[in-house]
Amino acid sequence: MQDELQWVNGLNQEINFSKNIVLAVTGGIAAYKSAILVRRLKDYGFDVRVVMTKGAQAFVTPLTFQALSGNPVHTTLLDPEAEAGMGHIELARWADLVLVAPASCDVIAKLAQGLADDLLSTIYLATKAPIWVAPAMNQQMWAAKATQRNLNTLNTDGVHVIVPDAGVQACGDVGLGRMPEPEVLAEQVYLYFQQKQRDLAKKFGLLAGKRVVITAGPTREAIDPVRYISNHSTGKMGFALATACYAAGAEVTLIAGPVSLPTPHGVIRDNVISASEMLEQSLVYINAGCDVFIATAAVADYRVAEIATQKIKKSGDTLAIDLIKNPDIVATIAKQAKRPFMVGFAAETQHIEDYANKKLVAKKLDMIACNDVSRADIGFASDHNAMVVFFAQQYGMSAQNLQRAPKLEIAQQLVEAMSTALQQHKLP
Template structure:
């Protein structure tokens, strides 16, 4: 039986060219056994018709706050109580701004305030609108209130621009919805816990054109974040530049440099977090002084010298300041993997370290599978090679078991 069987999903559609994709989303949801009711904004009516949406969903389409056909004319209260989940796809910049401000000036925004059901947004807008500080502030506000989010994706847009802002494909939104209902069936063992996870590479500027970085894809860190969220944890994901889609419900903080990553971790760990996982591949060195202009090669020399200095040791700093009850690190090595990992465990004051042999072409950086050795001061464990999503579940289980046997700081 599907996790969506007999689930009641209210689909809100706002104005935007991506509205046509919502027809396919409705088809996927109803095929999986969900009951779908559609609410249109006035802007959405320019892109999709009520007749089409009614035919696909099998239910009347709503668009007005006071519906004379609803009981007592209070259709918005009826719908707000009916829904198991509200999905807004596409969610325009205008809708997100109004929702963040608590406005209720149309049926859809009123429903979002009147419901006790969770809300999942699939943003869709021009890349400049998505990047604008106001939209980013609204996004952060909504995420902090527990609003779920899928996307946006990165790529070509209808206006001809390329960048983040595309609505996620219907299949991706469908998967996010399925994961939400599946997670509700899993015992919420981590409810009330705050996990902070770093992911991806850092990018250390040499000049405005060049930088120092590495091959980390961020897939392992993002998988760990998704696994912790599925168990009820509040997760802050501090991510370097990656192409991964953040899991629904995560508090995502994007950074570039190691200094920015440390600052983001510290500002989100004012009180000790339950667990910190340093899955990011942080550059060990940065430029002593990054230049403001592009460094030019000279005709009289075939060499260029760069003066590098050590980056802050993020996980050691956080461990020393006791910023989390359980500190977990990663050791990405190409030789003497276990010995180096054990040394790092001791030197940095960690509870757990996860050793990863990145010299192997079949696992580690940029791969979908991984194989690691998990080391504590008392024991070690080597799970079988697996997809990073499955391995993440095993690692979160191990961390949970370890934390239960470790007194809080």
């Protein structure tokens, strides 16, 4: 499960642009947390440059932050190695976000008054980037009227003040004033940038404003209370597509069969087991309004005619089970009055392209992607895929060969292909 969590987190991170963080560390015992914070921010893919006040250097050495960030640490206002000796201007322009953590009582007062007598305070005045401060101080210093007045000034100036945690402090007092844990701060920064990109994608993305429903994973058809018929699908391709569609500005609903993957960020998930349940939920979302239906699920073609109510006991060398055909989810959706743009998938082991083209026509699809699941390097459970994409004749689009690549890259290419076809698509 941990491997699958890392895989989906990797998808969510890859879909985002890299961002630049200036982390300003001020004097206080909480400065040790900032070293961990650098690591956590790096884990999310951020480029981090550390600025340290003189007080901060009394608690942690610049060398520590240099080793963790992989960048030189900045400690002086006039840097002879910076362009024109004005390191504060370079950093102010470079930053996509300035995070002051910990922010001491003294530095908060300095920023509130607009002083500019060191590197941090000049960056504060010179940057156009959002500024966050994470106060860390004694509980009485936090509660002091002067401190609260300064914090109100920062809020009025548009600074995001992170409320400190309560608990036992280094001085032995108990109360508000502890800097939040590095993992919490790093996650807040990550979600902030993800939401910013989401807002842009909803306006300008390839699927901006589109409602997308995706089926993913296998289905299970019960034989008795302990046995079932299924297949090797892991759902990775469908989950990658959900991530890519969301990043392209779509509202995404993922109807997932029984898989161990966690839900991609921002995606609505509906878990099902059987083919009948998957069809039922698909119709619910189609009737509620859907622009694109993507059927990546490996749906069982047959189900047991009569499910045993008790576990079937061994009684001979053979066992006969009657199977009946499952409803065809893709064909059923394609016949609906509110028919969306239909994207099918064909996972085959032979005559791949021939079968895919026949399925495209027979099920009245707009687009189909086919792949060879007999290949270990792109088959079920692989993190990579390779596909050939065909389009319905009315689109006048040539087949596209998607060379072997990580499934997220394949998903992004499929989103681009969908976007091109959707520009010609007319909903009934």
